[in-house]
Amino acid sequence: MGNGYGDYTVSEQKIPGNANVKPWETCMTLNKHWAYFKGDEAWKPASVVVQNLIDIISKGGNYLLNVGPTGQGVLPAGAVADLEQVGDWMKVNGEAIYGTTASPFKGPLAWGRCTEKVTPDGTTLYLHVFTWPTDGRLVVPELKSSNIASMTLLATGANLTSQATPAGLVITVPAQAPDKISSTVVVKLQGGFAAM
Numbered sequence: 545m546g547n548g549y550g551d552y553t554v555s556e557q558k559i560p561g562n563a564n565v566k567p568w569e570t571c572m573t574l575n576k577h578w579a580y581f582k583g584d585e586a587w588k589p590a591s592v593v594v595q596n597l598i599d600i601i602s603k604g605g606n607y608l609l610n611v612g613p614t615g616q617g618v619l620p621a622g623a624v625a626d627l628e629q630v631g632d633w634m635k636v637n638g639e640a641i642y643g644t645t646a647s648p649f650k651g652p653l654a655w656g657r658c659t660e661k662v663t664p665d666g667t668t669l670y671l672h673v674f675t676w677p678t679d680g681r682l683v684v685p686e687l688k689s690s691n692i693a694s695m696t697l698l699a700t701g702a703n704l705t706s707q708a709t710p711a712g713l714v715i716t717v718p719a720q721a722p723d724k725i726s727s728t729v730v731v732k733l734q735g736g737f738a739a740m
Contacts, residue, residue, distance in 0.1 A: 559599050562651070569606035572596065574623050580612035587622035590629030591725045597630075597641065598672045598726060602657035604646030633725055636699050640670035640728045648737040649686055656726065660737065666693065667736050671729040676721035682729065685712035691734045698728035 553568040560568070574593070575584045588596075593609070600607045611627070613619050619627075634641065644659035648669070656674040660667060673682065688708075695704040695715060699722035706715045721727045 555605075559596060560603065560605075562603065567606075568604070569608050570596075570600050571608040571610065573610045574612075574626060578610055578612065580614050580620070585620075585622055587626055590626045590633070593626060593630050594633050594725050595674055598657050598659070598674075599652075601641055601644060601659050602647045602652075602672070629725075633723065636723070637726070637728050640672065640698060640730070644670060653684070655682065662736070667733040669731040669733065669737065670698070671715075671731060673717075673721065673727045673729060674725075676727060677717060680717055680719055682715040682717050683709075683712050684715060684731075687713040687731070689713050693732040693734045694730075695732075696730045697722055698730050699723060704729065 553566065555568065555570045557570075557572055559570050574588055575581070576586045577584045597607050611619060611623050640659055644661045646660070647653075647658040648660050649658055653671075654675075655677065656672045658672065659670045661670070662668075669687075671682070671684065677683075689706060692706070692713075695706060696702060697704065697717075702718070704715050704717060706713050708714075715729060717729070
């Protein structure tokens with residue numbers, strides 16, 4: 545509906561820059577056409593699909609991904625290859641997507657995105673790192689160290705350490721990223737998120 549009367553908004557083929565106050569979704573194609581289009585082999589890389597998913601969830605949206613089967617109901621090989629890679633990533637990192645809400649940070653983080661999960665036991669921040677720091681220092685602006693219960697890598701369970709600095713919390717991470725698409729740092733808080 546026009547003039548903002550609808551109960552949710554739709555962004556077609558693009559992701560808004562900021563979170564929206566009312567429910568919204570991005571609908572996107574896996575290649576360049578809706579449904580099945582013979583000869584369109586311009587498949588989005590799985591890395592783009594995963595990072596789009598994370599970006600949308602971190603802004604409180606829903607990702608409606610169009611995958612068009614042929615007239616015989618067969619998914620094209622390019623779509624299958626992408627979706628299998630996305631599935632592999634989700635097997636390890638699904639906890640950081642399912643049941644999460646938008647990032648509590650004021651805007652996108654320079655190295656990636658954040659999703660949040662609030663339960664009666666506390667708050668968990670999932671730091672989705674697209675650009676792994678080469679110096680082993682993941683700087684998280686706005687994050688206080690005083691209420692952090694634990695920090696781990698989701699893929700391996702390895703414990704991480706941190707230090708409070710004027711630039712924000714600096715988390716020491718391994719030299720190699722656990723995942724080349726997006727690696728997840730799990731920060732468990734005692735209570736809710738509190739900015740510096």
